[in-house]
Amino acid sequence: MIELGHFAAFLALAAALAQGMFGLMGQRRMAGLAAYAGFAVMILSFVTLVVAFARSDFSVALVANNSHTLKPMIYKIAGAWGNHEGSMALWCLVTLGFGAAGALWMRTGRDLFEARALGIQGLLAVGALAYLLFASSPFLRLDPAPFQGAGLNPLLQDPALSIHPPMLYLGYVGYSFVFALAAAGLMEARVDSVWAKEARRWSLAAFIPLTLGIALGSYWAYYELGWGGWWFWDPVENASLMPWLIGAALLHSVVVTEKREGFGAWSALLAVLAFLFSIMGAFLVRSGILTSVHAFAVDPERGMLLLFGLLTYGGFALVLFAMRAPKLSGGKPWMLLSREGALMANNIVLIVAALTVLLGTLFPLMAEAAGRTISVGEPYFNLTFTPMLALLLLILPVVQAWAWGKADLKNWSKWAIAGGALALVFLALGVGLWDISIGAALGLALGAWLVIGALWELKRRAITPGRIFRLPPRVWGMTLAHMGLGLFVIGAVVETTGRYETTVALAEGGSGTVAGWTLTLDQVRAIEGPNWYADRAQLTATRGSAKAIMTPMKRYYPAAQMPTTETAIHKTGTGDLYAALGEQRMVDGAPRWVFRVYYNPMIDLLYFGVILMALGGAFSLWPRRKA
């Protein structure tokens, strides 16, 4: 059956080629049909791959290397994209999917532009499919077929991780279509309001899943790795953060293009960069040139091919940009202190922030080339990225009220007083009552500043309270996103400054304490699952009258010969009590079990904030009601 998938992928390649040709020739209708056809056959191809995984067909090399009969069905299916080749098939599927979606939903009334956008999307799909078919084919057979597969990396056998890659890819690859729109716009030297309306929708369509994908990955790392934290500044995490930052900049810049016809060249450049950074993310992860805690399959040759793709796409787009950018119109005039100026500042800060992340991620490589082994960790990012973010958040509530063209600045003293008062209140509370550092107190003030500012802006736009629910969805989207950002900041500051952690080695019946909770080890039992066995500890956690049973596990997967940590998390209402079981240790001849125990306050608020940001994006995507 897998041959059918292989054949279908070749058909998809042919369709993508046709899409590219018709598109660049300006045949909108034909390019659209080719896009539908390509997507349809790629679905067929991908489904045969998934079926091979679901049926544990070990005559397919990829299945044999990454699956196992004892795996639960959901992980057999998710296993189809839990490896390099399968994830590249997913990449192709999403590329073609965005082409088909574009053919269906683009509404600019400009046939040539739309045809070219589809054409470029088709060529991007050709690149992806060629890489899939000739450099990382998931369709190869094994002869003889083994009786049993090698199993999926047990760390990936997790519900959040089954949807994390598709989400992330919807985001990464979503920017391919934004790239195509930018290139098509540059080709006709027309990056104007109509272009921006279209580009904005597709940027949102990529930004929302990218946001959720990053959050899912972070949440997975939080409970599956057993390290108690939610962000580790790992190169792979940074690789997803950079397109996100550029995507966020793009969302703000494209609004100026839409409403005022300004920033056209800049928006097009960001659209190109968002996709290039997405490919760079794939390159950094797949090539193995960076040391990362995410142990992915590593292959320098494939890395070189990805680098080649990155340079080809990047070279093409940047040359096109250099040729056409001077011809783009500058839009309506504006003063520096205006909404345009504010959004420009937003963009500069976001891009500089992305550059600091890029430097921190690539610096170890440069140092290695210079013969020194160096790693860059959290302190670097706290010192460089955090001030940039703080600057952005500081100006946000003030400048979002500014008008196009020229801001009315008569309220600035009120803003300054309100902001100053808020900072003083939090400083007094933080240092006097909560006993936290000045930096943390200011961080909390900043988060509150954002939330209040977002609500204030909503009220200002509504003019009268009764009109709040009749505001356009995108105003709500902006409010939710900015509020989400504020809640995320509050959650992040509270979690980082208020986290307690301790390590205890307990004999059965022994107990330890963290953040006022007493944890008593009742027993440790050996249990068995479908494809693993485990030591499961039962802890009783008590604090005053509150009581909870926690059962952290140490699982062992025989197929992969690998242990994993299954943390136990008790939601206390204000935070997470979090326990990870470690190894058994012989201390003075008696066995003890070692536990890493954390109290992570308000961590849910942090994730809630991120979800609110994604929800805000969804609202912004919602079309305005026709009056």
Added chain:
Amino acid sequence: MRARTRRLYTFGIAALLLLAAAVLAFFALRENANLFYTPEILAEKGQPEDGKVVKVGGWVEPGSLAYSEDGATMIFTVIDNSPHTIRVSYTGIAPDLFREGQGVVATGQFGPEGAFTARQILAKHDENYQPRELKPLDVAG
């Protein structure tokens, strides 16, 4: 405002921010880029200044693993192909693939007696993983 003046301001602001970021990054990298020490490098270069966070890498000497009295801290010796060693202590759960004889990379600080207190120990999740910084250990005899 004329487009030219505006562009001047735009580039001015961007340049200022970039400069600020570059200065911050420079100091952050100088202070916080972790240098890497193997027992051999340590013997060669001497101990880094007190309190500086560095990385130590090598192989866990077989038979060297011991625990503190309360069981929470593990203490082991890191070796490489040189005759030198580093004593490492770490309070926490050993990584899943931590074994005697395996490669480890620990982040932490050196104390006054040359003992290394780790705040994080890395061993990859993959059995095929080998820390990039480590050269394979010569198998003796």
